[in-house]
Amino acid sequence: MKVSLLDSNEYIPHFRNYINQVEKDVGLIEGLELGFKNLYSFYESIPDDKLKFSYVEGKWTVKEIISHLIDAERVFCYRAMRFARKDNTPLAGFDENEYAVYSKANNRSISALLEEYRTVRQSTISLFKSFDNDMLISRGVAGGGEVSVRALGFLIIGHEKHHSNIIRERYL
Numbered sequence: 001m002k003v004s005l006l007d008s009n010e011y012i013p014h015f016r017n018y019i020n021q022v023e024k025d026v027g028l029i030e031g032l033e034l035g036f037k038n039l040y041s042f043y044e045s046i047p048d049d050k051l052k053f054s055y056v057e058g059k060w061t062v063k064e065i066i067s068h069l070i071d072a073e074r075v076f077c078y079r080a081m082r083f084a085r086k087d088n089t090p091l092a093g094f095d096e097n098e099y100a101v102y103s104k105a106n107n108r109s110i111s112a113l114l115e116e117y118r119t120v121r122q123s124t125i126s127l128f129k130s131f132d133n134d135m136l137i138s139r140g141v142a143g144g145g146e147v148s149v150r151a152l153g154f155l156i157i158g159h160e161k162h163h164s165n166i167i168r169e170r171y172l
Contacts, residue, residue, distance in 0.1 A: 002027050006154060012145030018158035019151065021165075028128060028136075028150060031157040036121045039164055043114060046172065052106050055170040060100055062171055065163050066113045067105035068096055070120050073156050077124050080152040083140035084131050093143035128153050 002025055011019060022031060043066060052061045060068065075094055082091065105113065136150040147155075 006148075006151055009146075010139070010148040011151040011155065012143065012147060014143075014145075015147070015151065015155050018162055019154050021158035021161040022154050026157070028153045028157075029125060032121065032125050032128065032153065035157050035160055036118070036125075039160060040114065040118065042164060043110070043117070046110075046167070048110075050171055051110055053171055061106055062167055063105040063108065063110065063113060064100045064103065065167060066117060067103040067108075068100055069160050069163055070113070070117055071099045071103065072096065072159060073120050073124055076152045076156050076159075077127055079140065079142045079147070080131075080149045081127060083138045083142075083147075083152075084135035084149050086138065088140060090141040091143070124156065 006019065008016070026034070043062075046062055051063050054061050071094075079091055082089070131149060136153075137148055139146050139148045141147075
């Protein structure tokens, strides 16, 4: 499944910016694998003195962004699994700013954050590989709007690209 085959009615408008970050001819599994490969080495290359840097007071540090990406990926995968299993219970959104505060990412080593990132992404890839076409087009309500399982997968890819672009532009 390629992102260009997604209908805009498969996700809420808030997700559009993230999904538009994904190249149109990239497949879901390919995008998850390539994103990991490219961004793991990028995160690994960030100088130590930039890991706790925030370009404006109140903005997240690079470590907090990485932790946020891990948290968000877990949330999106949980939603995808529930919807693929035909669980129609509406799911609440989550407050990413509160998650960032309580993650205590700045107290963790970059190697620990990257190991967690690797583990979560491997799990994400396994989960999405387990979905057949009927599961991928399944939908549910999360964060106040309807979203498909496949849109959640592309959201993970685009969300990560969005934040890595911000790191490049504002932190390095």
